[in-house]
Amino acid sequence: MDKTIFEAWGFPVERMFLAAGPCSAESEKQVLECAEALVGRGVGFMRAGIWKPRTRPGSFEGVGLKGLAWMDRARAETGLKIGTEVAEPSHVEACLEYGVDILWVGARTSTNPFSVQAIADALRGVDIPVLVKNPMSADIGLWVGAIERLANAGLTKLGAIHRGFSSTSEMRYRNAPNWKMPIELKRHLPDIPLLCDPSHISGRADLVPVVSQEAMDLLFDGLMVEVHPDPPSALSDAAQQLTPEQFFPMVGNLVLPHERSDSAAFSSRMGGLREGVDDLDGQLIELLGKRMDIVREMGRLKAEQNVSTLQPDRWREIVEDRVAKGSELELSEGFVLQLMQSIHEEAIRQQEADRLPN
Numbered sequence: 008m009d010k011t012i013f014e015a016w017g018f019p020v021e022r023m024f025l026a027a028g029p030c031s032a033e034s035e036k037q038v039l040e041c042a043e044a045l046v047g048r049g050v051g052f053m054r055a056g057i058w059k060p061r062t063r064p065g066s067f068e069g070v071g072l073k074g075l076a077w078m079d080r081a082r083a084e085t086g087l088k089i090g091t092e093v094a095e096p097s098h099v100e101a102c103l104e105y106g107v108d109i110l111w112v113g114a115r116t117s118t119n120p121f122s123v124q125a126i127a128d129a130l131r132g133v134d135i136p137v138l139v140k141n142p143m144s145a146d147i148g149l150w151v152g153a154i155e156r157l158a159n160a161g162l163t164k165l166g167a168i169h170r171g172f173s174s175t176s177e178m179r180y181r182n183a184p185n186w187k188m189p190i191e192l193k194r195h196l197p198d199i200p201l202l203c204d205p206s207h208i209s210g211r212a213d214l215v216p217v218v219s220q221e222a223m224d225l226l227f228d229g230l231m232v233e234v235h236p237d238p239p240s241a242l243s244d245a246a247q248q249l250t251p252e253q254f255f256p257m258v259g260n261l262v263l264p265h266e267r268s269d270s271a272a273f274s275s276r277m278g279g280l281r282e283g284v285d286d287l288d289g290q291l292i293e294l295l296g297k298r299m300d301i302v303r304e305m306g307r308l309k310a311e312q313n314v315s316t317l318q319p320d321r322w323r324e325i326v327e328d329r330v331a332k333g334s335e336l337e338l339s340e341g342f343v344l345q346l347m348q349s350i351h352e353e354a355i356r357q358q359e360a361d362r363l364p365n
């Protein structure tokens with residue numbers, strides 16, 4: 008984990024980088040109380056939302072400018088650095104006036120390239136650290152694009168926050184973690200530090216430790232966690248906030264894995280296993296190539312007879328059969344279904360490519 012990049016940006020870091028604080032700044036007393044509970048314990052900056060993007064009008068929409076004054080005062084009294092979410096140029100201007108130490112772009116905003124560009128333009132020439140939360144939907148291009156817009160405006164201290172993705176089928180989490188997205192982001196942008204926001208992923212305080220540990224196991228550089236002195240009284244996201252008394256032990260209990268091990272026995276055993284995986288992957292790809300050869304031949308036959316590319320009955324049979332075979336081998340239904348859908352999609356694409364005049 009590369010927590011040191013945050014140190015280079017001037018933020019305190021202990022075992023991992025930590026951003027902590029309430030979902031929203033609610034009162035001067037709450038902000039000060041929170042800062043006092045967080046200071047001197049390895050927190051990089053205190054977070055608090057000043058302008059809250061809410062799904063329905065009429066919910067608590069943040070205290071606005073006066074909240075920045077409270078955070079500024081909390082910083083002056085404790086020395087804790089402060090950060091908040093910006094969603095439009097007027098927010099950026101206010102934060103720059105107060106000298107807020109770090110900004111983040113929220114999930115609703117990173118979904119909209121117009122808004123991100125407006126924020127980037129407002130930040131041109133100011134090299135403040137900015138963290139970009141993933142957009143609401145699992146679209147890696149949008150996430151990378153938002154970071155690129157800020158980079159193109161000359162910002163060099165950029166990071167990303169994984170806060171999960173809204174989903175209609177997810178029951179356990181408020182926003183499904185879909186870990187392959189941050190893993191993919193890291194592949195595209197290996198030098199950008201990556202934080203996890205387990206609070207917005209979980210939606211429930213009791214899930215926050217599990218999601219945090221998962222993030223550590225996946226080599227995230229740190230966490231942004233909602234911490235409130237009295238969660239049940241919170242004006243937003245009451246169910247997912249931890250008290251400081253819950254937060255610090257939770258962080259202390261996290262196990263931090265290393266990316267590599269010096270053990271020779273480990274390296275040699277892993278080397279052997281990886282060779283096995285490489286070999287099987289090679290066979291898988293070859294088999295898929297052979298499968299597609301047959302699929303194309305079938306496509307030509309269908310075209311000759313004016314038979315449709317999609318064969319719903321056959322597809323239903325395939326799914327049932329492969330899912331059943333998979334379950335005998337302890338492969339989950341979801342995995343086998345997703346795999347077969349990918350293969351089927353490519354088969355249809357190839358048959359259509361042969362069929363359509365180019």
Ligand code: PEP
Binds near residue numbers: 113114170204207
């Ligand atoms: C927040 O951090 O309080 C917030 C609104 O998060 P998100 O943009 O991830 O929903």
Ligand code: MN
Binds near residue numbers: 031207233243244
């Ligand atoms: Mn929140």
